[in-house]
């Protein structure tokens with residue numbers, strides 16, 4: 175049996191959804207202003223800290239949960255951050271592994287922590303990309319802060335502003 179999410183919402187209520195550069199790039203491409211307005215700079219913790227960065231970007235939390243956790247569901251599911259797409263798996267020094275928090279708390283993982291075979295290749299590639307972007311974070315942090323500043327100052331017009339992961 176492979177991992178199946180039982181939609182208990184524990185992860186949305188307890189974890190900080192980390193945002194990487196390709197997430198920002200995606201949201202800029204689809205004009206997801208509501209999402210970009212809720213990206214904040216936070217102190218790195220947990221597995222992100224192990225990548226040697228002190229600060230990173232994440233979705234804002236409100237009322238004890240991710241700001242996009244609404245009525246028991248993710249309201250941005252189709253464009254959710256890469257780490258949410260990977261969860262309950264996460265990048266680790268040995269590739270893609272069960273997230274340490276999920277090992278103890280995810281009800282789906284308690285039933286089975288087996289990576290869905292049909293998605294394994296895609297998720298492993300995504301984990302590699304997230305790893306690369308976390309390692310490169312100090313190099314693109316200022317660029318992301320500039321984009322977020324434009325959103326928070328009410329000047330979200332970003333014609334001409336594009337960020338490319340492959341450019342960093």
Ligand code: SF4
Pocket residue numbers: 178179180181182183184185186261262279280281282283
């Ligand atoms: S904690 Fe696990 S089972 Fe619960 S919603 Fe998150 S991924 Fe699904």
